[in-house]
Amino acid sequence: MNLKQLLGAALVSLSLSFPVLAEPVSQPDQVDRLAQLVALTDDQQTRIRDILGELQGQIRDLRVEAQGLQQKLQDHVKPDYDEAAIRADAEKLGDLSGEISALSTLLQARVDSVFTQEQRDELDRQMREAQPGPTL
Numbered sequence: 611m612n613l614k615q616l617l618g619a620a621l622v623s624l625s626l627s628f629p630v631l632a633e634p635v636s637q638p639d640q641v642d643r644l645a646q647l648v649a650l651t652d653d654q655q656t657r658i659r660d661i662l663g664e665l666q667g668q669i670r671d672l673r674v675e676a677q678g679l680q681q682k683l684q685d686h687v688k689p690d691y692d693e694a695a696i697r698a699d700a701e702k703l704g705d706l707s708g709e710i711s712a713l714s715t716l717l718q719a720r721v722d723s724v725f726t727q728e729q730r731d732e733l734d735r736q737m738r739e740a741q742p743g744p745t746l
Contacts (some may be wrong), residue, residue, distance in 0.1 A: 647736055648729040657724050665717040672710050679703040 641655050641662070650658070679699055686696045725733070 648725065648732045650724075650729070654724050658721050661717065661720045661724070665713055665720070669710055669713050669717070672706055672713070676703060676706045676710065679706065 641650070641658050644650060644658070645655050679702055683696065683699050683703065686692065686699070722730070
């Protein structure tokens with residue numbers, strides 16, 4: 611796995627599995643954990659919080675909309691189905707999925723741009739160490 615994939619996996623898990631940073635959390639948030647991993651400056655933490663706050667909200671809203679469309683598609687499963695409606699809803703869901711993917715990638719790229727090369731190297735090292743080795 612290359613650095614971009616490792617960073618992507620780390621950021622996706624950090625950014626999508628926790629509440630949006632604008633909401634209060636009782637435990638250290640994902641930026642605090644990232645700051646501990648790669649010694650982020652206060653400015654870097656602020657920039658990353660801004661990026662996550664903006665994009666996580668958009669991603670969350672799109673996921674809610676996508677879940678509604680998935681339910682709507684399931685509601686089409688009946689003897690008197692409407693193929694045109696199914697295809698239209700499936701196309702909308704595909705568009706939403708594409709937008710979610712684009713925003714997730716933008717989130718990763720924007721956060722990555724905040725790091726120094728040394729921080730990227732350190733994150734890469736720590737991610738490799740956290741990966742379980744192959745079992746024999």
